[in-house]
Amino acid sequence: MSQVVQDSIHAQPPRICLGFMALLDAAPLVVARERGFFAAQGLDVVLSRQSSWASLRDKVSAGLLDGGQMLAPMPLALALGLGAPATQVVSAMVLSRNGNGITLARRIAQQLPTHPDGDPLATAQALATVIRERGRPLRLATVYPWSSHQLQLLDWLAYAGLAPGDDIELTAIAPARMLEALREGVVDGCCVGEPWNSLAQHQGLGDLLVSGHEIWQNAPEKVLGMRADWVDAHPDLHQRLLMALVEACRWLDDPANHADLKGLLALPTWLDEAGAELAQITLGPFHPRIAQHFFRDQANFPWQSQARWLLDRLQHYGLCSELASGLAEATVETCIRPDLYRAAAHALGLDAPVIDGKTEGVHPQPFPVPGASGAVAVAGDALLGQSSFRWP
Amino acid sequence: MSQDVPAALRVMLIDNEPERASLVCSALESQGYRVISQRASTTGLVAAVARDEPDIVIIDMESPDRDALENMSVLSQHAPRPIVFFASQSGDSETIQAAIRAGVSAYVVDGLQANRVRAVVDVAIARFREFQTLREQLLETRTALEDRKLIERAKGLLMKQQGCDEEQAYSVLRKIAMDRSQRLATVAQDVINYFSQPGPQGRRSA
Numbered sequence A: 001m002s003q004v005v006q007d008s009i010h011a012q013p014p015r016i017c018l019g020f021m022a023l024l025d026a027a028p029l030v031v032a033r034e035r036g037f038f039a040a041q042g043l044d045v046v047l048s049r050q051s052s053w054a055s056l057r058d059k060v061s062a063g064l065l066d067g068g069q070m071l072a073p074m075p076l077a078l079a080l081g082l083g084a085p086a087t088q089v090v091s092a093m094v095l096s097r098n099g100n101g102i103t104l105a106r107r108i109a110q111q112l113p114t115h116p117d118g119d120p121l122a123t124a125q126a127l128a129t130v131i132r133e134r135g136r137p138l139r140l141a142t143v144y145p146w147s148s149h150q151l152q153l154l155d156w157l158a159y160a161g162l163a164p165g166d167d168i169e170l171t172a173i174a175p176a177r178m179l180e181a182l183r184e185g186v187v188d189g190c191c192v193g194e195p196w197n198s199l200a201q202h203q204g205l206g207d208l209l210v211s212g213h214e215i216w217q218n219a220p221e222k223v224l225g226m227r228a229d230w231v232d233a234h235p236d237l238h239q240r241l242l243m244a245l246v247e248a249c250r251w252l253d254d255p256a257n258h259a260d261l262k263g264l265l266a267l268p269t270w271l272d273e274a275g276a277e278l279a280q281i282t283l284g285p286f287h288p289r290i291a292q293h294f295f296r297d298q299a300n301f302p303w304q305s306q307a308r309w310l311l312d313r314l315q316h317y318g319l320c321s322e323l324a325s326g327l328a329e330a331t332v333e334t335c336i337r338p339d340l341y342r343a344a345a346h347a348l349g350l351d352a353p354v355i356d357g358k359t360e361g362v363h364p365q366p367f368p369v370p371g372a373s374g375a376v377a378v379a380g381d382a383l384l385g386q387s388s389f390r391w392p
Numbered sequence B: 001m002s003q004d005v006p007a008a009l010r011v012m013l014i015d016n017e018p019e020r021a022s023l024v025c026s027a028l029e030s031q032g033y034r035v036i037s038q039r040a041s042t043t044g045l046v047a048a049v050a051r052d053e054p055d056i057v058i059i060d061m062e063s064p065d066r067d068a069l070e071n072m073s074v075l076s077q078h079a080p081r082p083i084v085f086f087a088s089q090s091g092d093s094e095t096i097q098a099a100i101r102a103g104v105s106a107y108v109v110d111g112l113q114a115n116r117v118r119a120v121v122d123v124a125i126a127r128f129r130e131f132q133t134l135r136e137q138l139l140e141t142r143t144a145l146e147d148r149k150l151i152e153r154a155k156g157l158l159m160k161q162q163g164c165d166e167e168q169a170y171s172v173l174r175k176i177a178m179d180r181s182q183r184l185a186t187v188a189q190d191v192i193n194y195f196s197q198p199g200p201q202g203r204r205s206a
Helices: A003-011 A024-034 A053-061 A074-080 A120-134 A148-158 A175-183 A196-202 A228-233 A235-252 A255-265 A272-280 A304-316 A322-326 A328-335 A338-347 B018-030 B042-052 B066-075 B092-102 B114-162 B166-180 B184-196
Strands: A016-021 A045-050 A067-071 A089-097 A100-105 A138-142 A168-172 A189-193 A206-211 A220-227 A367-371 A374-378 B010-014 B034-038 B056-060 B104-108
Touching: A016 A024, A016 A053, A024 A045, A024 A067, A024 A089, A024 A220, A024 A235, A024 A255, A045 A053, A053 A067, A053 A074, A053 B066, A053 B104, A067 A074, A067 A089, A074 A089, A074 A220, A074 A304, A074 A328, A089 A228, A089 A235, A089 A328, A089 A338, A100 A148, A100 A196, A120 A138, A120 A148, A120 A206, A138 A148, A148 A189, A148 A304, A168 B066, A175 A189, A175 A196, A189 A196, A189 A206, A196 A206, A196 A272, A220 A228, A220 A235, A228 A235, A235 A255, A235 A338, A255 A272, A304 A328, A322 A328, B010 B018, B010 B042, B018 B034, B018 B114, B034 B042, B042 B066, B056 B066, B056 B114, B066 B104, B092 B104, B092 B114, B104 B114, B114 B166, B114 B184, B166 B184
Parallel strands: A016 A045, A016 A067, A138 A168, A138 A189, B010 B034, B010 B056
Antiparallel strands: A067 A220, A089 A220, A100 A189, A100 A206, A367 A374, B056 B104
């Protein structure tokens, strides 16, 4: 090999391999690649579509992927060894907020006395009545045990005194198979990420009953999770990765780009047929009640208080062992890294909160918190039934 | 026969590649395991696992139904759990790495001895790899066939355009390939492109 060729190979930054799932909130990764935000940061990123969260997790654990798009509780579950051996992961950025919905098969949604757009508590109670009248459990699906889908669904059901057991049979089905399951009557409803609620409605299979946003306002949905050893070895690349993704998120929140986005998502590499179908929905790609967003009101800031509260919900539903619970505080400190996010935001000339946590659930409207140069606005964080989570 | 020979393990195999499934299935059965084959599907999988109560589930790493199995293992004390729970035992972490790389994932019921699990997983890994090798060989054979077609076409074009014989045409291709450190087929494709473009150097003005 000639010296020139060798030098140019050495000058290449290491390739970054990121896993993603074919969901609407993979958009920050897709846009960063397709609209050149990775390239502008001099990054060589390979995006690898995964067919299950379990597969993404195992490949990150085995080092076949450096990291990727993760469910918000996933970096914590990985670090604590919930459901798999512990792997240390760093999450310094939220990729999306909101994005889930609870969709009920149309034949059951039509039995509900309240209008589907009604308030979430009344809808839960109406559902409880329907379940008791029919005398057999309702079969509901989520996508993965350690997910906000699971926690939001359980929180919402709990408000009407419903829980897995006599009232509800809970199962997990991959998002891409959810519509088939609704169509074949394998499940009566599901809590699933977009675009699957929109597509269920579009195909007349089901109706959106409650959105995740109506249960946990502006909750972190997908986050960036990277192997901690990779972040230690490549601090500069990691910062540039964060910068590229923040830029992509800003692009995504501009409605002027949404027509372009529809075209990108429909490509076979990304959301393929689901993306093509989503592109046909006039109001799409973002369902108004689901309120998915990517950048505004400090959407990308990785609040440690939200991570603690996710762990609190996992504990509440028996998805986090007592042993792991004892490690919660230390794990959130090492795993969720607002300091790294701040550095990336400042490098882009953006301000960010100077605090790492806030009391969750007490702000129904956007509110100011201190930033490095004055106050910054943060999105509301109300929780269903006025519950709250104190910080610190 | 000694008394401590354990009962045959029941293995459920979930794979949408029929050829691979039959490789794994016959290898396991020849070693005395009972194999229940199952094509991956939303409707059947969870019900089949609940009904047949396999000791071990072997499932293609790329199956979207893995998350359904993960959920079963959380909800039911008796459902098979991901094999990664055995990682604490010596030697198993290599097995798990090898399994992930080969595209095998496995779920096992509580209380199975690690060495019995490993024996099954090792068979699956070996057959998954064998299938991968077969597929690669097939791909290589196809590529070789296509390469030969390209080279023949390029030689024909050179003979016609340059008025040379077959041997000379071939040595021209080889020389370019060596100079550029490229594959012969790549050079052949370039030659074909070169002669098919319009313009002063192209075929139409020759």
